[in-house]
Amino acid sequence: MSQSSSNILSNKYQIKNYFKLWYPGLVAFAQQFIKTESEAEDVVQNAFIKLFENFNGPKNIDSAKSFLYKSIRNECINIIKHEAVKRKHFLASEHESLSEKYFLQKLIEEETYAALTEAINELPEQCQKILILSLNGLKNNEIAEDLNISVNTVKTQKKRAYKGIKEKLQHVYFIVASLSGL
């Protein structure tokens, strides 16, 4: 399924069609604020429910995703503040996570990761391996050696992978764009 920013949610029941696709990335995003995975999962669930309940008319999917990011961040901040109150002080790490800068930065990261993982997941297995090694910093000849294939193969596979990924990356921009209008 290729998604462009012109996709519209005309009905709140269509939200479920994006749930499985967005869920892992959003959980990872929530974990940039609160460490526990199960807590992060709860926060993401709540965000989806809020999106569902507050749905009042056709919505661009990117702005729907922006809503989720904002909602998740807000609930995470509340949790952090709550814990801090109990402890009677903030942890050093928590201070940073309350800033808007942190929010935007983590957002860019997670959106990029999400786009990359989505694209990578769809590639044939060898293609995936090559791409992951490349992203880990290995050079073409190192990859070739590692996987026992020719450098040429590495180059052509990378080319093919990049083509598929480019499309997915278009997406990141619109999300960041709408949220930058914070």
Next chain:
Amino acid sequence: MKEYIKSAKLISKHLLNRLPKEEQKQLKSALEDDINKQAYLSIKNNNQIEQRLNQRKKLDIDSAYNRFIEASERNRFKLSHIAIKYAAIASILLLIGLVIHHLSNVVTNELPTLANVTIQPGESKAILVLGNGAKINLDDDDNTSSLNVNGARISNSNNCLKYRNKTNNLSQTEYNTIITPKGGEYQLHLSDGTKVWLNADSELTYPVSFNGTNRIVKLRGEAFFEVAHNPDQPFIVQTQEQQTKVLGTSFNVSAYPGDKETVTTLVNGSIEARLNNINFIKTLLPNEQLIVNLQNLQTQTRQVDSYIYSAWKDGRFVYRNKELGEILEDMERWYNFKVTYDCETTKNYNFSIDIKKYDSFEKVIKLLELTGTIDLEVNGNILLAKSIV
């Protein structure tokens, strides 16, 4: 702000070693912005792609998804207009009802042996009434047969009645009517290509060929339409109080004479509904439903999962949090029995079901009794529903 957009793109390209020389300068200046720099460094130095890929496999996305679906339906129930008299019981039953939804595909074998079961699921059967009043039985046993009527060729096979225009006879429009009894259903292809599924205990009157400015059919009961696209000749479904105008689309109309409401649900395309006696026009979008109260002509539009309302045409009974009274009313028409209740409150219990229509009635009973809240007794073709207190 657009800078952040650009920088994400630059970062990704760079990570894949595909950043062209011209853009490298841009990346450099973008990275002078602290936010971009931090994001970039974070991904570059501590690449978590593999973790993300693994997490995707580790997370139980399916159960998270089911959790969301259940939660969203619970909320819808809260917002609905159905009056619940016994709130405490209702919320417990809601949970049990959802359990049934999951169990419905698991119920198998050990069926209670009911002696002399006379309640059977319905089948494909109907009566065709021609313009001259002649009645023809349409049922399973019929082999493929066809006849010519006033310029149209009608063929009957596979439980479907098909009309094919042979000549455009403009002199006199002949109307045919197809009637389904209780326990019957039938499919119909009109001469313009429109497909109609007619539910039990229903009646559709239509011209053999569509010669007018509009294509008009009259419905009593329930039918699902897949209208053939023709913008020059709008398709109109008339029911007792309402007219539904269609350009090319799929939708369900439920207008049984005994019902208090006419319910129109749109699957895809677009339709326009008008009421006969008052000034009211409403255009529906996919997955929207129009409910018209026939007594006071009040209208309500709401968003629904159209699958629930059209599943019958695909051979399933699907109900989400429906009252027993309404569920059994539908089933009465299909299984052809009569239901009596020990008291009014029994009708108010809620259930969620998703089962095949052609399954035996015993299966239905077993499913409904699983909740432990009601007891169903069959006597000939009478069903007695009792609350278990």
